[in-house]
Amino acid sequence: DAGVIQSPRHEVTEMGQEVTLRCKPISGHNSLFWYRQTMMRGLELLIYFNNNVPIDDSGMPEDRFSAKMPNASFSTLKIQPSEPRDSAVYFCASSPSGGGGYTFGSGTRLTVV
Amino acid sequence: SQQGEEDPQALSIQEGENATMNCSYKTSINNLQWYRQNSGRGLVHLILIRSNEREKHSGRLRVTLDTSKKSSSLLITASRAADTASYFCATDARYGNNRLAFGKGNQVVVIP
Numbered sequence: 064d065a066g067v068i069q070s071p072r073h074e075v076t077e078m079g080q081e082v083t084l085r086c087k088p089i090s091g092h093n094s095l096f097w098y099r100q101t102m103m104r105g106l107e108l109l110i111y112f113n114n115n116v117p118i119d120d121s122g123m124p125e126d127r128f129s130a131k132m133p134n135a136s137f138s139t140l141k142i143q144p145s146e147p148r149d150s151a152v153y154f155c156a157s158s159p160s161g162g163g164g165y166t167f168g169s170g171t172r173l174t175v176v
Numbered sequence: 177s178q179q180g181e182e183d184p185q186a187l188s189i190q191e192g193e194n195a196t197m198n199c200s201y202k203t204s205i206n207n208l209q210w211y212r213q214n215s216g217r218g219l220v221h222l223i224l225i226r227s228n229e230r231e232k233h234s235g236r237l238r239v240t241l242d243t244s245k246k247s248s249s250l251l252i253t254a255s256r257a258a259d260t261a262s263y264f265c266a267t268d269a270r271y272g273n274n275r276l277a278f279g280k281g282n283q284v285v286v287i288p
Contacts, residue, residue, distance in 0.1 A: 067218075094274055106219075106264070106278040119275065154218055162274045164209060164221030 069155050069168035076175055081143040084171045086155030087136055093160035097130055097140050100152045100170070112138065113160065145175045188285045195252040197282045199265035200245075208241055209276065210250050211264045219264060219278075222250075257288045 068087040076082055088095050097109040110120040115132045123130070127146070132138040142149055152172050156165040189195050199208070207226045211219040225232045225241045225248065232239045238251040252259055262283050266276040 096275070098278075105280045108275060108277065111275050156219075158274065160274075162207065162268075164224055165211075165219070165276065166221065167211075167218035169218045 067155055067157055067166050067168035069153075069171050071171060072169065074171060074173045076145055076173075078146055078175055079144045080175075081141065082145045082149075082173060082175075084140040084153050084155075084173070086138045086140070086168060088138070088155070088157030089166055090136065091159070092157035092166070093135075094158045095132060095138050096156045096158075096165065097138070098154045098156065100154060101150075106154075109140070142173075145173075147175045150174050185280070186283045186285075188287065189255055191255060191257055191286050191288050193255055195255050195259070195284050195286070197250045197263055197265075197284070199248045199250070199279060201248075201267045202246060205243075205267045207268065208239075208248050209266045210237075210239060210248075211266060211278070213262045213264065213281070215261075222263075252284075255284075255286045257286050260284060260286045 067089055070085045074082060093114050095112040098106050099109055100106045107122055109122045110130045111118050112132045115135055128142055130140045150173055152170045154167050154170045156167045158165045187195055205227055207224050209224045210222045212222055213219045223232055223234045223237055223239050225239050227243055230241060236253045241248045248265060262281040264278045264281045266278045268276055
């Protein structure tokens with residue numbers, strides 16, 4: 064397995080633009096997580112899916128953020144409109160159901176100017 | 177906060193020395209996990225210790241868990257330059273149900 068695959072690796076966009084981050088979890092992993100990492104706040108859990116269903120999106124900072132998981136092999140995190148304070152590294156992770164270690168993707172470094 | 181909190185924040189050691197990091201948490205947990213993050217990369221799962229376990233080993237890594245003190249330690253023995261990274265502990269205390277909250281991380285620099 065190639066691991067959790069995220070794209071793009073880097074994204075630079077202007078304030079107000081829409082940004083879409085993509086994630087392909089490990090096949091067979093039932094849980095998918097989106098995290099945001101900044102120097103100030105560390106790793107923050109944004110949203111958690113189990114069997115493609117959003118279970119907890121209480122970490123999504125604002126309505127500008129939305130996430131979908133249309134099938135077991137694909138998830139997106141969308142920011143519309145983007146703002147400079149959204150600049151961060153966004154990680155997707157997956158894990159088997161029932162607990163256990165997470166497998167993280169390499170992250171998307173987002174810069175909003 | 178109920179998530180793990182590592183101590184100390186930064187550690188610089190010579191190659192071959194041991195490195196120890198500590199993590200504390202505030203409520204009951206099902207398990208505690210340690211991860212490593214190299215610069216510019218994603219986190220890599222190192223080891224998971226369950227609440228009914230006291231110690232676990234994996235290669236040069238040794239993790240202890242003291243649920244009475246709500247703390248854990250990660251020991252890296254005979255450190256190598258390649259161990260230079262940030263190390264995070266994570267627990268399911270804050271969110272429950274397999275959702276992990278991560279501490280702020282310990283930066284470890286191993287000097288060749």
